[in-house]
Amino acid sequence: MIELDSVTKLYGTVIGVNDVSLTLGPGAHGLLGPNGSGKTTFLNLITGQLRPTRGRVRMFGENPWDNPRLYRRIGICPSFEGLYAEITARDWVIYMLRLHGFSPVEAERRALDALEIVGMTASMDRTMGSYSRGMRQRTKLAQAIAHEPELLILDEPFNGLDPVGRHEITMLLKDWVKAGGSLIIASHILYEVETLATSFLLVSGGRLLASGTPEEVHSLLKNLPNEFVIRGEGLRELSQKMIAEQLVDSIRLDGGDRLTVTTHQPTALTSRLPEWNSGGSIRITELSSGDDTLQALFTTLMRIHRGELR
Incomplete structure (x- = not known):
């Protein structure tokens, strides 16, 4: 599903990712590390939002850089708050689906289904500027799953959620994996990843410290x-x-x-x-x-x- 071969990303003299090589197959993978460890840079590289300074990145066997057709196969829930304050959640998710090529009727149907799944039906016609942080997180997740991608990429998806919201989203993601979907979840909070992922990557300072199942890392x-x-x-x-x-x-x-x-x-x-x-x-x-x-x-x-x- 994902391959990195000796990948390094430099921001001037700052190292974002340092000589990382790995292969990830389908399944649920946790990306663990403290803030500033290189998690977001890693995610941006595999989704084609950044080009590696050195090395090679492949997503589903293809170079993700400048490759729009790959976006139909992945759903991205970013950590940043890139929402439009004066637009409703319903309109925003519909618009994102239209960018994927769905017809207006199909885009609206999928948007309503996704917003219901994440618990946003009651608030979907309010402008997003009136949302709490937890509601914005749910809306971002709705647009990530609405087109039914093969792989979900989630960057700190639990930020801003209360305990009930965390439980609900966790159960949603567990059901996603049981249904055959894959996901990569990046977090600096270990128990969030431990409840979802069957394998994990541990990064610090842009380096990959360990990878595999918890049992495999225990053996080290x-x-x-x-x-x-x-x-x-x-x-x-x-x-x-x-x-x-x-x-x-x-x-x-x-x-x-x-x-x-x-x-x-x-x-x-x-x-x-x-x-x-x-x-x-x-x-x-x-x-x-x-x-x-x-x-x-x-x-x-x-x-x-x-x-x-x-």
Whole structure:
């Protein structure tokens, strides 16, 4: 569906995307990264709104630059607020469908269907300048799906939505994928992507840090140190035992009742804790570690990228 071969995009001396190569097939893909990481530049490259400084981009096997026929196959929900304040949502979505070549009658039918799907029927004849940010997001999504594209490209689609709106749009997108549609959703909020995507791309500073399913990225991290926080009593003595058996890489005692340790031997360490905790002056009341979600993966990979972990 999408191919990038050694793609770099420069804005003068600023790097937007840095030597990225990847292949994406049909499905639901998450594009994760902090603000300014290169997500929007990546999306603009694959949709033909930008030309790469170096490398090659292909969308459905074609060069997307100056290729209008590709736009019938994709739906774009941009992050920017490019709406016309004095036009109604109904008129705007109809106009966008007319640009795709639909007749006036078919364009109106599709516009009404799309606006109903996103929950905008009651407000579709109001001017968009009177809309809340969440309503504008719904309207942008309506125009993105109205022509029934093969691929949806969504840049921060949940911005401005309240919890109910987020849930409704999430369910809409899940149904889209179940029906065989593909999507790329860019976000800096990990749980938004985790509920929708079966694979993800993690970018920072214009570079691709990791790609694949969450399980595949987890496999990259198995040799990295694990961090544990231990609470209880007798932690100074516990620290000495861990150091004596060479089970920890680093250790920090905070306030006498909280111990933070990093280790490359999490199984060996946790198997010794019950024995040390059985009687004597050591009493462990709480043991916690990094969770097994994309948030933990994102944090760890960012630390690798910054050189904090090796």
